[in-house]
Amino acid sequence: MPPLARPSRPRLWALLLTALAISVLYDVEVKRNLKLVYEFTLYRPINRDAPPDYTEMREWESRLPQHDTELPFPEGKTGRYVLFANSRAHQAGWNNKLNEMLFNTWLAHDSNRAYVFHDFIWEKTHYPWRTPANASNPLTPLTALVAGPSAGAPWDAGDSAPRAVTEVYFDLVCPKHTRRVINTRDVKPRLRHADGSVIFDAWRRLLSEAPERCIEIEAATPEEDAFPETFDIYFWSGRRSVSLWDAFKDAPVSRLLRTSPTVQAAVDANAHLFQPARPHTNTRANPLESVFSIHVRRGDFKQACLEHAALNSTFYNWNLLPFLPDKFDPPPPPPGITLLKGTNTPENEAAFLARCLPFPEAIAHKVREARREYREHTGHRLDVLYIMSNDGTTWLDALKETLRADGWNRIVTSRDLRLTAQQKDVGVAVDMDIGRQSAVFIGNGWSSFTSNVVHRRLIDGKEPISIRFW
Numbered sequence: 001m002p003p004l005a006r007p008s009r010p011r012l013w014a015l016l017l018t019a020l021a022i023s024v025l026y027d028v029e030v031k032r033n034l035k036l037v038y039e040f041t042l043y044r045p046i047n048r049d050a051p052p053d054y055t056e057m058r059e060w061e062s063r064l065p066q067h068d069t070e071l072p073f074p075e076g077k078t079g080r081y082v083l084f085a086n087s088r089a090h091q092a093g094w095n096n097k098l099n100e101m102l103f104n105t106w107l108a109h110d111s112n113r114a115y116v117f118h119d120f121i122w123e124k125t126h127y128p129w130r131t132p133a134n135a136s137n138p139l140t141p142l143t144a145l146v147a148g149p150s151a152g153a154p155w156d157a158g159d160s161a162p163r164a165v166t167e168v169y170f171d172l173v174c175p176k177h178t179r180r181v182i183n184t185r186d187v188k189p190r191l192r193h194a195d196g197s198v199i200f201d202a203w204r205r206l207l208s209e210a211p212e213r214c215i216e217i218e219a220a221t222p223e224e225d226a227f228p229e230t231f232d233i234y235f236w237s238g239r240r241s242v243s244l245w246d247a248f249k250d251a252p253v254s255r256l257l258r259t260s261p262t263v264q265a266a267v268d269a270n271a272h273l274f275q276p277a278r279p280h281t282n283t284r285a286n287p288l289e290s291v292f293s294i295h296v297r298r299g300d301f302k303q304a305c306l307e308h309a310a311l312n313s314t315f316y317n318w319n320l321l322p323f324l325p326d327k328f329d330p331p332p333p334p335p336g337i338t339l340l341k342g343t344n345t346p347e348n349e350a351a352f353l354a355r356c357l358p359f360p361e362a363i364a365h366k367v368r369e370a371r372r373e374y375r376e377h378t379g380h381r382l383d384v385l386y387i388m389s390n391d392g393t394t395w396l397d398a399l400k401e402t403l404r405a406d407g408w409n410r411i412v413t414s415r416d417l418r419l420t421a422q423q424k425d426v427g428v429a430v431d432m433d434i435g436r437q438s439a440v441f442i443g444n445g446w447s448s449f450t451s452n453v454v455h456r457r458l459i460d461g462k463e464p465i466s467i468r469f470w
């Protein structure tokens with residue numbers, strides 16, 4: 001040992017330990033944030049065919065009738081507009097973005113401004129095709145994913161609110177120098193812990209009262225706010241949206257939300273898969289009305305479930321609506337024990353996993369119970385089961401065998417759908433639409449996919465007994 005090394009050793013250790021602690025903390029924090037956003041939205045079978053071409057759809061978007069500068073106020077060149085550029089400052093899965101898009105459109109409507117819609121921007125690792133490292137992020141036109149006022153469809157007859165427009169048109173009627181730019185750092189900090197109704201009202205007032213015709217909402221820097229959306233992941237993954245449900249469900253943005261023609265075509269093309277094996281007396285015109293759908297996530301999902309346990313997370317957004325069955329109350333710490341923030345006991349972790357990542361036997365049990373309860377309630381017997389899953393392994397085959405023993409005449413999985421390139425691109429939305437139309441749907445309470453299916457089912461008038469959670 002060289003004599004000089006000795007005196008500096010303790011300091012060296014202190015330095016090393018500090019560096020290690022900082023890097024671990026940083027890593028945990030960054031990963032935690034990323035997981036919350038992404039884990040529930042991964043859908044990444046890598047396709048070998050070419051990604052879709054959307055030239056025609058983009059032309060269709062550009063020809064929407066509201067793209068006319070001569071239209072009278074509040075449309076046209078004297079009209080009022082708002083671009084939420086903050087909502088695309090970082091990438092997240094479609095369902096996280098869908099929530100926000102609907103709320104931003106709602107804000108635009110209620111402040112008599114046209115919502116400026118834009119493509120969905122993919123995180124490269126989520127995209128169903130490989131993207132070169134030096135290529136920009138893949139884009140999907142909004143009209144491929146959804147239809148309704150957020151994507152430019154008209155409001156109710158007699159509603160004078162301006163219709164949504166594309167960004168190309170916005171650039172034309174609101175050139176950069178004419179825009180008032182509002183940075184989220186000037187609005188969000190004081191609303192950080194506020195209830196949804198308070199947040200909504202603050203933005204609505206700001207956008208209504210601003211005299212400027214053209215407004216762009218700009219994101220704070222990632223250092224200031226890693227999730228600069230108007231309504232961010234911390235908002236959606238807690239109870240603060242629930243107070244807005246009654247107003248939201250009746251709001252035109254929600255009532256007029258529709259399935260996109262691309263998704264509709266995919267569902268129609270695969271409808272034969274869902275025909276009951278033995279048609280019975282209550283055969284309905286839409287075969288999906290006899291389908292029982294389940295949303296089963298696997299693999300990388302385990303990590304997300306463990307994080308929900310560590311953070312003691314409640315269900316997500318509309319999955320928390322008090323009138324739905326199968327509530328989950330995050331369990332308390334053992335009496336007299338104070339847990340470190342971000343940790344939980346092994347018993348509580350098990351309670352989370354049982355609901356977030358159930359075993360095949362537990363899945364089969366829940367499906368059996370929910371099927372029986374639905375039959376008792378409605379008299380309808382369901383015999384086609386649809387399994388939506390990101391699992392590409394034999395685990396899914398094993399689950400199918402377990403369920404088949406319960407007398408399902410037909411079991412279909414996401415892998416059985418035959419889809420064109422465009423339809424694969426919007427595959428998440430295709431599964432969601434099948435979930436929407438099914439007689440019964442069982443989802444994952446922590447999932448944004450499930451929450452958005454719950455929303456559409458409730459708007460369609462489906463009964464709470466048909467909306468279940470593991």
Ligand SMILES: *[C@@H]1O[C@H](CO)[C@@H](O)[C@H](O)[C@H]1NC(C)=O
Nearest residue numbers: 130131132133134135136137
């Ligand atoms: C990306 O890299 C490939 C080869 O590494 C190159 O041929 C291509 O031109 C690059 N593309 C861009 C947009 O830089």
Ligand SMILES: *[C@@H]1O[C@H](CO)[C@@H](O)[C@H](O)[C@H]1NC(C)=O
Nearest residue numbers: 312314330331332333339344
């Ligand atoms: C988790 O949160 C709930 C409230 O949602 C609370 O009642 C419970 O005590 C919390 N559990 C732990 C372990 O902190």
